[in-house]
Amino acid sequence: MAKESITRSKIDPTELALTDKLIYINRVSKVLKGGKRLSFTALVVSGDGAGHVGIGVGKSNEVPEAINKANSVAHKHLIRVPMAGSTIPYEVTAKFGAAQVLLKPAAPGIGIIAGGSVRAIVEAAGIGDILTKSLGSANKTNVAKAVILALSNLKDPKKELAKRKSAAAVQEATSDG
Numbered sequence: 190m191a192k193e194s195i196t197r198s199k200i201d202p203t204e205l206a207l208t209d210k211l212i213y214i215n216r217v218s219k220v221l222k223g224g225k226r227l228s229f230t231a232l233v234v235s236g237d238g239a240g241h242v243g244i245g246v247g248k249s250n251e252v253p254e255a256i257n258k259a260n261s262v263a264h265k266h267l268i269r270v271p272m273a274g275s276t277i278p279y280e281v282t283a284k285f286g287a288a289q290v291l292l293k294p295a296a297p298g299i300g301i302i303a304g305g306s307v308r309a310i311v312e313a314a315g316i317g318d319i320l321t322k323s324l325g326s327a328n329k330t331n332v333a334k335a336v337i338l339a340l341s342n343l344k345d346p347k348k349e350l351a352k353r354k355s356a357a358a359v360q361e362a363t364s365d366g
Contacts, residue, residue: 209233209260215229215232232330233245279346283335288324296318
C-alpha cells in the first residue's frame with residue numbers, strides 16, 4: 190500500500206472547498222504516581238463532496254488542539270474517489286485490523302445505507318447512493334481506515350479499460366513481429 194500512495198499524485202487541499210466533520214473523540218487516561226493524566230484523541234473526516242475525501246487522527250491534552258491536528262492530517266491524506274454518477278463503479282471490500290467493510294453501488298434514489306464512521310466518510314466524499322456493511326470490529330478508527338482503504342482501491346473503469354486496450358495492442362504488436 191505504501192508504494193501505491195507514493196505513485197499517486199498529491200491532492201492540493203488549498204484548491205478544494207473542504208468541509209471537516211468530527212467523527213469521534215476518545216478520552217484516554219494514563220495513571221501516574223501523582224494521579225491520572227487525561228488526553229484526547231480525535232477522528233476527523235475532510236471532503237469536498239465531489240470525490241475527494243481523507244481522514245485524520247489527532248492526539249493532544251486538549252480537545253480543540255486534537256481536532257486541529259486531526260484536520261491537518263486529514264487534509265494531507267486526501268484521496269480521489271472514482272464515481273459512476275452518484276455511486277461507486279463496482280463492489281469493493283477492504284480490511285484494516287479486525288474491521289472489514291463492504292461497499293456496494295446502489296441504484297439512483299436509494300440513498301446512503303451506512304452507519305457511524307462509514308456514513309460520515311461516504312457523505313464527505315459526495316457519494317449519494319451506496320450500500321455498506323461493516324463486518325468484524327466496531328472500532329470507529331479502524332472502520333474509517335478500512336473505508337478509506339476500500340475507496341482508495343477503487344479504479345476508474347474508463348482508465349483501466351484504456352490501459353488494458355493499450356497493453357493488449359503492445360502485446361499483439363510484439364507477438365506479430
